[in-house]
Structures are given as C-alpha cells and as structure tokens.
Amino acid sequence: MSEPSRAECRMCAAPPHAFIVPPDAPVLVTGATGFVGPAVVASLLRHGHRNIRTLARPSSALARFDAIVRSHPHGANVEVVRGNLLSPDDCTAATRDIAVIYHLAMKGDKSYPDAYMNTVVTTRNLLDACLRDGTLRRFVNVSSFAVYSNTGKTQRRLLDESSPVERQSHRRGEAYCFAKQKQDEIVAEYGRDHGVPYVIVRPGSVFGPGKHAITGRVGIDSFGIYLHLGGSNRIPFTYLDNCADAIVLAGLTAGVDGEVFNVVDDDLPTSRQFLRLYKRNVRPFPSIYVPHAISYTLCYLWEKYSAWSQGQLPPAFNRSRWHAEWKKTRYSNCKAKARLGWTPRVPMPEALDRYFQACRNRQHA
Amino acid sequence: MLKVAIIGCGKIADDHATQIQRIANCEIVGVCDREPLMARQLFERFPVKKYYSDVAQLLTDARPDVAHITTPPQGHFELAHLCLENGCHVYVEKPFTLNLKEAEELVGLAEAKGLKLAVGHDHQFTHVARRMRTLVQNGYLGGPPVHMECLYCYDLSDPAYARALLGDKQHWVRKLPGKLLQNIISHGIARLAEHLITEAPQVVACGFTSPLLKSLGETDIVDELRVIISEQEQTTAYFTFSSQMRPAVSQFRIFGPKNGLLLDQDHEVLLRLSGKRLKSYAEKFLPPIGAASQLLGNLTTNVRTFLANDFHFKAGMRHLIESFYQSIRKGTPVPIPYREILRTARIMDDIFEQLYAE
Numbered sequence: 001m002s003e004p005s006r007a008e009c010r011m012c013a014a015p016p017h018a019f020i021v022p023p024d025a026p027v028l029v030t031g032a033t034g035f036v037g038p039a040v041v042a043s044l045l046r047h048g049h050r051n052i053r054t055l056a057r058p059s060s061a062l063a064r065f066d067a068i069v070r071s072h073p074h075g076a077n078v079e080v081v082r083g084n085l086l087s088p089d090d091c092t093a094a095t096r097d098i099a100v101i102y103h104l105a106m107k108g109d110k111s112y113p114d115a116y117m118n119t120v121v122t123t124r125n126l127l128d129a130c131l132r133d134g135t136l137r138r139f140v141n142v143s144s145f146a147v148y149s150n151t152g153k154t155q156r157r158l159l160d161e162s163s164p165v166e167r168q169s170h171r172r173g174e175a176y177c178f179a180k181q182k183q184d185e186i187v188a189e190y191g192r193d194h195g196v197p198y199v200i201v202r203p204g205s206v207f208g209p210g211k212h213a214i215t216g217r218v219g220i221d222s223f224g225i226y227l228h229l230g231g232s233n234r235i236p237f238t239y240l241d242n243c244a245d246a247i248v249l250a251g252l253t254a255g256v257d258g259e260v261f262n263v264v265d266d267d268l269p270t271s272r273q274f275l276r277l278y279k280r281n282v283r284p285f286p287s288i289y290v291p292h293a294i295s296y297t298l299c300y301l302w303e304k305y306s307a308w309s310q311g312q313l314p315p316a317f318n319r320s321r322w323h324a325e326w327k328k329t330r331y332s333n334c335k336a337k338a339r340l341g342w343t344p345r346v347p348m349p350e351a352l353d354r355y356f357q358a359c360r361n362r363q364h365a
Numbered sequence: 366m367l368k369v370a371i372i373g374c375g376k377i378a379d380d381h382a383t384q385i386q387r388i389a390n391c392e393i394v395g396v397c398d399r400e401p402l403m404a405r406q407l408f409e410r411f412p413v414k415k416y417y418s419d420v421a422q423l424l425t426d427a428r429p430d431v432a433h434i435t436t437p438p439q440g441h442f443e444l445a446h447l448c449l450e451n452g453c454h455v456y457v458e459k460p461f462t463l464n465l466k467e468a469e470e471l472v473g474l475a476e477a478k479g480l481k482l483a484v485g486h487d488h489q490f491t492h493v494a495r496r497m498r499t500l501v502q503n504g505y506l507g508g509p510p511v512h513m514e515c516l517y518c519y520d521l522s523d524p525a526y527a528r529a530l531l532g533d534k535q536h537w538v539r540k541l542p543g544k545l546l547q548n549i550i551s552h553g554i555a556r557l558a559e560h561l562i563t564e565a566p567q568v569v570a571c572g573f574t575s576p577l578l579k580s581l582g583e584t585d586i587v588d589e590l591r592v593i594i595s596e597q598e599q600t601t602a603y604f605t606f607s608s609q610m611r612p613a614v615s616q617f618r619i620f621g622p623k624n625g626l627l628l629d630q631d632h633e634v635l636l637r638l639s640g641k642r643l644k645s646y647a648e649k650f651l652p653p654i655g656a657a658s659q660l661l662g663n664l665t666t667n668v669r670t671f672l673a674n675d676f677h678f679k680a681g682m683r684h685l686i687e688s689f690y691q692s693i694r695k696g697t698p699v700p701i702p703y704r705e706i707l708r709t710a711r712i713m714d715d716i717f718e719q720l721y722a723e
Contacts, residue, residue, distance in 0.1 A: 057532060
C-alpha cells in the first residue's frame, strides 16, 4: 500500500484541527488483530504516528496486522504485547507510558455474561490501569450504533449523537447491545469520577474486505430464506478505512473530551439498492421483501409470545430490535466532520466496489 | 418462600436465574461473584434483591435457604462447604467436585448437618429422559440392565467455547485434573451411573488428542475418549466422548434381558427396542413400521409439549431445581441420590487417573 501524498489525502485536506499529542507519542490499540483494528493502525501510520503498541490475545493471528505494518516503510515502531484484557497485569503492561488508547477489543459473544465480561470488565481493567499509570491524554472507546434505542421518534427522524440510548438494553435480546451500552456507561463513569479524558466513537455498520456477512439491518437468513427487512431504509454504512480515520481523529483532536461521535459515510445506499448491487456483483440468491408493517407486527408477536411462554422462544425478535435496526431513519455525520475535521476518504461507490471485489475473491478462494 | 442465592455469575448462572424465575414460591435474594461487575450485570437483568462480591457477606446478609454454586469447578468444594457450614442447602453445577474425596466430604457434611445437595446433571431430567426413567422403573427392560452405551459428543468447532479454550493456555478448564473432559463428560457418565449398582465398578479408559487438535498445535487436551465400565460381571457399559464424530450426537442406549431403549437427547426422541423376534419376512417389514410409528409418536409428544409451553431448552434444569426445592420443602428424597453423585465422581477419577497417570 502506498502512502498517499498530502494533496491526495482528503482527510489531511480537511480544515486543520489541533492535535493533543505529537506523532511520536506512544499510542495503544486494543483489538488490533480484529476487523477494524488493523485499519486503525494503518490510519495512525498514515497520520505519521510511529510509536504504536497493540495488545493481542496469545491466540490472535497477526497476518493482516503484519501486512499493514510492512506496507509502511518508514520504520514504524509497532510493538505487539501478547496478553488478555481480563488480566490487570497485562493491562498494566500494555498501558505503561501510553498517551492515547484506542479501545476496539471486543468479542461477539452471544451470551450476556460472556459479552459483558469481554467488553465491560475488560474496559474497566484497562481504565484502572490508565489511572495507575497517569500518562493518558485520551481514551477512545469504540462503541456502536447498537446502543441507540431509536424509539420515541417519528419515522424519518434523524439519528445523531443526541439521540437516546437504550435504557433497557437487556430486553433487546442482543448481548452485544447490552455489553456495548454498559461499556459506554463505565467509560463515562470513569470520566466523571476519575477524570479520565475520553471520547466515544459510535460507528454505524462497518463494511469492507475482511467482513463478508451482510449486515442484519438489510435482512436476515435465520429461517432458511433471506428475508429482506430494510426496504427503502438508508443503511448507516461506514467503510473500514473511513471509519478508522474517524476513530484516529477522535483520539488526536483537541477539545473533544467527553464527546460522542457517530460515524457514517456520505451517500448512503438504501437497503434495496445495496441488496441489488450485492446480488449483481457478488452472488445472486432468492430473497423475500417483508414490508415494515409486517416485520413490526411479527416482531411484536414474537416478543409477546416469548414473554408469555417465559422464554420458550428466546426474545431474539422484538419491537426494540425493530426500532434499532429496521425502522426508517436518517443519519448524520455532521459532528464528526465539524469537530474532528473528518471526511470519508473513500467515496461510497468505490467503497462498495472494493467490498464486492473482496466478497468475490473470497468466494473464488 | 424459599430464599435462593446464586454464587458465580458467568454463563451458566443465566440459565439458573432464568429457571428459578419460573418456579413458584422462591425468590433470588442475592447473587455473588468475586468480580463485582459480573454480579451487577446479573442483578440488573433479573429480579434479584441484591448483589455481592463476597460470599460470606451474602450468606450472613441475605441468609439464603439454598445456594446455587455456578463457579468454575475449582471453587465448588470450598464454596459448597462454606454454604453447608452456614446452613444452606446446596445445588452444585456439574462437575460436582474435582474428585471423589471432595464429593464424599460434602455429602458427609450435608448429612451431618441435615441439609441437602444436588448436582447439575440436568440432562437426566429432560422430558425424554424422564419418560425413559419411567419405563425402566416399570420394568420395560425385563430386569437389571445387561449393557448400556452412552455417546456424548462435543463440537469443538463451536467458537464460543473452543476458541477461548484452545487459544488460552491459562484457561481454567486446562487446570482441572481431567482438563476438558472433566468439564464436559459428567452428564454422560452420570447417565450410566444412574443404572449401575456397585459403588466401584471396573473402569478401563483410553483417550487421545484428535488429529484436528494436533494440527492446531494442541497436545494437552484429550478430546477423544472411550471407556468400558463393568460391574460384577453383570452390567457393562461403553462410554464414548468425541469432539470429531459427526453427527455430534448425545445418545443413550440401554438393554435389558427382554427389551431395550434408545434415547436421543438432541431430538428428544425415545424409542422402545423390542426384544421380540417376528417370523420370516414379518421381521423385515413390521418393525420399520413400528419404528416409524414411534417416531411419529415422539413428534406428537414434542409438539404437544411445546404447545403446552413446557418445551424450554433448559426444561431439564427447571425440573431438577424444582424437584430439589420440593425435597427441601417436603423432606422427600433428593432428585439425584448421593450414591449416584459419588459413583459418577469415582468413575471420573478412574478415567482421569488412567489418562493422566504420567
């Protein structure tokens, strides 16, 4: 990968914003071997940061991560600390002398306790280690759109950083939503009670090479045939590299402590447009469109039956989930653009092309 | 109102809390985990009165009648001991303890204190397992079992468990005396132990690491196990644990002098295996019709149970917990006799001793 010139880099061409740390400041990236993590490391390198530490589980494969580091020939000092965020000692070792932490590590567990342990307990351990070390200038918590309730609003209303988050997140039937909401809470709590400087970044549906499944906001294939639920909804996509740029800027930009930033790209396709393009560019498959009124009714009935039967059917479908994932909503990225100087570097048509190409390559592999 | 506490707030504690909620006249007065956040998350999601990070405080403050121990097995003995000392009946998740010695000590203490114990072998209390037990008790086999076979598989490609275990050399499962097997096989061994008579049957075990795990660089974990159990030259049993066999079944077959039974846990199917032989071609045509009829009957039963809203995935756990609470309230026998708990522990000790003798 060649490093873009300053003129080519649209992000660098954005209005200048002061950064809180110099390029040689030590930065920690957790989850650097996951889907978004390597792109964050690449973005940091592109921003000139050369002192990067990552924390990876002993079992994590480093292939993607190594490829990114190798592609930046400027002699970056990228250190990999093997450890587990459940271990306070490992957290202490990872956070020593660190100025900015990008906390992306998570595990997509289906059980609530596992998701909570691997998201909230790990975050608490990391925050405690930061307090012990005392060198931290910014803690960037990478959250998710999943925490927004998207309820109590009329259709077509805008979802932005001021939108309410899910208060009864365990009722949505998604351990991920519960864990992410509690993670945001504990980060804010440490900011309030211990003065930890933090920023929360909430990406929409991150897509790109390396993640091939179609987001559930478009539809589901749980019942043997693909049910298209999104219809004319805009899908809050953010391309991997664009999202990584926003995360990096959230850690560097001055004057945004305590802020939340939603990350979605420009020119979002509708669910129907995306599905059509996917079928044309990757593989055709049958799907059935389920209109919003019907999907809402089915979610309502499922929720009621689940409650009545005391969980004989788990509450996987419910009105809360419908509002969060399938309700028609508009999205804004104005705050990230204005406060971070972020602009999606890869335009949506090109991002989709890259994604479809990666999906095709995977199919042929 | 029975006051219940849950100690250990990991994954299995969710199942306990869910099933306890479905049982009348009991309440969860406290949950406890040494990681306070884990205790808090359970407290936030279930109707629980209070959460704790110290067991002693839970016992003195909430004063539960029953404590459910749902921690990793390394903590079972110590915690159960503490609860019994504090006058609580105790339900311990499987495996009951790390070894027979600990199991005997807990049973002895419970008996001395006039308290009750249960172990989380809930697979023995599913609908289909209870139907099988009824048939056995009614003499369908025609006498004591001649032979039993238990197939118990675990798909290690399940990322939730396997990735965590295989990727973490410090995982608590690796520190058990029987490693992975100790955390998994007790359900299957307990099925056999239920129908054995002697306290110390003869056990011959053979185990190895599957080629798949070896290819992943794993050498410590035994994930293929074959066991022969026999007692007094009368009843014999085979136990098979496999992580590689497909389909990954959970089946139990028991044969008596007259008839046999086949229990398919995955599909909640129970088939009667008649010992009668028919003449000539009737033997080829009529039994398949009978088998088809039995399968249809099982389907009908399962649908009926579902429609009656009693076909939850953890129906066996609910029945076991409810039976245990009933035995506490009414002074009736415990759902799993202590001799079965001890026999299961002894067989497992024998297996691990042979596998890990070196």
